[in-house]
Amino acid sequence: MVDAPYAIELTGMVKRFPTSDGGVYTAVSGIDLAVPAGRFVSVVGPTGCGKSTLLNAAAGLAPPSEGSVRIFGEPLEGLNKRASYMFQQDALLPWRTVLDNVTLGPRMKGVGRAEREQRGREWLERVGLGPFAGAYPHQLSGGMRRRVAVAQSWIVDPDFIFMDEPFSALDVQTRQLMEDQLLRLWTGSGKTVVFVTHDLDEAISLADEVVLLSAGPASRIVGTYPIDLPRPRDLMDIRTTPAFQDLYRAIWSDLRSEVMKSYERRALAVSNG
């Protein structure tokens, strides 16, 4: 166990972007992050600090400018084929039905129609969308589309689930139902989850560990906070327990100072022109 490699290991990661005026913007710098297999890790930080950038590096969509990404000890080349990625924006194909969207992954991997449709229907049942197999995405509500996206990313049975503020656009009730469902899916699955959010409540109540990023530019990891709340968790009640509130206060005091910095820098940038 001691020698088992981390599921994800970012070492000395730096990511720079070219700016429109020909300069360079350093989004994140000196990121060292190790995630053991089967962990549920939340990443929080002020808007624009580089949370999506971290996910993109781990997914292989945008390799770091410097540093290394290792997946189960192997350097990552190209896309992370063991991962599913649930994007912040809607990523369903508008011209495909719900069933075709859910079964997109199996289809790309050459699974036959009968088998993939059967699996697709099972997943639609699981996320409560059985009757909507033949609907098109625009006919669904935002929450239903998110559930399709959940089914789409879980059906391929990946080792990693990357989620980028997946529920941030939903109303509070829908969001809590989705969080519940996510925990039920994940429990016992052995999958490694990296869950990006700007909502500290959400981060703490779901995760085994919260990773806090500092304000950009050159954002780095301010701290990692183990969340030793017992599982299974009842998301309705957990937020009112003293243990939760202690954790919340501890992380929030750090997060708040980063958010303030981020505001100040932006105000400065605006006043400087």
Add this chain to the structure above:
Amino acid sequence: MSDALSRSRTAEPALDDAEARPVDVAPDAAVGPDAATGPDAGPVRRRRRRISPLVLFLQVAVAVAFVGGWELLSRIDVLDPFFFSSPSAVAERVWTWLTTGEIYDDLLITLQEAFYGLVIGAVLGLVVGFALARMRLLAAVLDPYVKALNAIPRVVLAPIFLLWFGLGIWSKVAFAVTLVFFIVFFNTYQGVREVDRVLVDNSRMLGASESQLIRHVFLPSALSWIFSSLHVSVGFAIVGAVVGEYLGSASGIGYVIAQAEGTFDTTGVFAGIVVLSVFVIVVDLLVNRVERHLLRWRPEPSHAEVV
């Protein structure tokens, strides 16, 4: 590397600048699309609309007043029937054509020319649009040439096409192709370029190869843009065929009208125009149905602006 990217972007502003909606090019004002497809022609998809009874009544009233007034004025000789004919004479001529069946061959020829023009123009536009959208360098190099070609008024090409392809249907097909090609080309180009980045990333994460991306993401996106401009394309195809016939041929609706004109047969000209209009309306209704089926995955447009 990123430098080269941004440079190639600025080098092709015309191809990039178009708004994110199906492109409706009017390469030749003389043979614009509106002539063929009426005020309903446009890149925005049309759905069945409810017309209020009052509007419908007034619409019929306009037609009755126009046709009645025309008939009356020509009967009392205010309008010279030699120059203006009369609705009854036109109706009679159309009736004769339909009952003797002499017009059907011409209609069929025009339909055939428009159909070939549409298919060939669309396939060429799709292929070239795809190639340029996926190969930035090629797009940057060819940009001025595409614009120059599209700027040619098509009518001046007619004599050349007649020389190259003869008096038969192929010179008209070529004529229609030059009109349809650019609409489909611009829409394909835009459709491929405007594909949401996150759709591509999501599909790649789910295991899509390059060819699967084209098949499941880029092609449907481009097709949706092309279908959105189907009315315009079909209108252009018919216009191309008719204008081609008009300028030199031995059959087709355009030829019938040109013949009548040559013998100062005003009734024949108007009858030809009537037949052509009805023909275009019927084709347009068919296109509506095809379009509704092909784009069924799209949300209904809002009905806010409906009268």
